[in-house]
Amino acid sequence: MAPASPDEPQEELRCDFCGGSSSHVRRIALDDGYDRLHRPHQEQYACPDCSRDKEARRQGGA
Numbered sequence: 664m665a666p667a668s669p670d671e672p673q674e675e676l677r678c679d680f681c682g683g684s685s686s687h688v689r690r691i692a693l694d695d696g697y698d699r700l701h702r703p704h705q706e707q708y709a710c711p712d713c714s715r716d717k718e719a720r721r722q723g724g725a
C-alpha cells in the first residue's frame with residue numbers, strides 16, 4: 664500500500680489573478696458574466712489568497 668501524500672510538491676503553477684506563482688492554486692470557473700462573451704465557463708487558477716478574495720466577492724461582499 665503506497666501512502667498517498669496530498670501535500671507533495673507539484674510543479675509550479677501561476678495564479679491568473681495576481682500573476683504570482685504558487686505551488687497550490689485552485690481552479691475557478693468564472694460564470695458570473697465575467698467573460699460571458701468568450702466562454703460560458705472559463706477556468707482560471709487562483710492562489711489561496713486570490714481564491715479567498717473571489718469567494719468573498721461572490722458571496723455579496725462589496
Ligand SMILES: [Zn+2]
Binds near residue numbers: 709711
Ligand atoms: Zn493570486
